[in-house]
Amino acid sequence: xxxxxxxxxxxxxxxxxxxxxxxxxxxxxxxxxxxxxxxxxxxxxxxxxxxxxxxxxxxxxxxxxxxxxxxxxxxxxxxxxxxxxxxxxxxxxxxxxxxxxxxxxxxxxxxxx
Amino acid sequence: xxxxxxxxxxxxxxxxxxxxxxxxxxxxxxxxxxxxxxxxxxxxxxxxxxxxxxxxxxxxxxxxxxxxxxxxxxxxxxxxxxxxxxxxxxxxxxxxxxxxxxxxxxxx
Numbered sequence: 583x584x585x586x587x588x589x590x591x592x593x594x595x596x597x598x599x600x601x602x603x604x605x606x607x608x609x610x611x612x613x614x615x616x617x618x619x620x621x622x623x624x625x626x627x628x629x630x631x632x633x634x635x636x637x638x639x640x641x642x643x644x645x646x647x648x649x650x651x652x653x654x655x656x657x658x659x660x661x662x663x664x665x666x667x668x669x670x671x672x673x674x675x676x677x678x679x680x681x682x683x684x685x686x687x688x689x690x691x692x693x694x695x
Numbered sequence: 696x697x698x699x700x701x702x703x704x705x706x707x708x709x710x711x712x713x714x715x716x717x718x719x720x721x722x723x724x725x726x727x728x729x730x731x732x733x734x735x736x737x738x739x740x741x742x743x744x745x746x747x748x749x750x751x752x753x754x755x756x757x758x759x760x761x762x763x764x765x766x767x768x769x770x771x772x773x774x775x776x777x778x779x780x781x782x783x784x785x786x787x788x789x790x791x792x793x794x795x796x797x798x799x800x801x802x803x
Contacts, residue, residue: 624795625796683744688738
């Protein structure tokens with residue numbers, strides 16, 4: 583089944599404890615991105631990647647890191663999480679970029695205490 | 696900076712009625728205008744999209760209309776059903792910037 587998977591789906595952590603949210607797609611998509619969703623603010627892009635080894639900042643990159651060493655994986659790294667990073671995170675992928683249908687993962691709900 | 700503005704923020708419609716939600720954008724260079732639908736607890740999914748060389752596109756009960764001069768595109772949901780209750784996001788293609796979403800509630 584063609585899909586985008588994220589792990590973990592739910593995570594409660596404490597301030598300053600490094601964490602990684604994994605994202606993987608099995609559709610051979612070139613483009614991948616991360617969004618956070620907060621009430622009243624909609625979806626805001628954190629980082630995106632047009633292809634392997636190519637990543638760029640989105641609208642809200644502060645406090646996040648990403649890497650794209652393989653085409654299928656695009657992990658989101660929070661080196662020192664803070665409470666303002668409590669949010670619902672979505673990974674998405676598409677065939678070639680912005681002009682194609684974005685396929686979203688199921689989301690990761692992160693709480694930073 | 697916000698490149699798309701959605702209105703109304705929320706909408707309550709009677710079953711069988713027409714839901715209309717709007718998306719206004721700023722940059723005239725955009726050339727792909729999608730609407731995504733999100734149900735509670737799920738990720739967004741593409742509902743319908745239009746390119747500016749056409750003014751309207753219909754897929755079942757969903758119609759997207761595009762007004763280039765007004766820099767606006769709209770989603771019409773005909774014969775709205777309770778299963779259409781969701782949040783709808785428009786997006787424009789500068790790194791794919793999403794609007795804040797329109798919450799549509801269809802009451803029986």
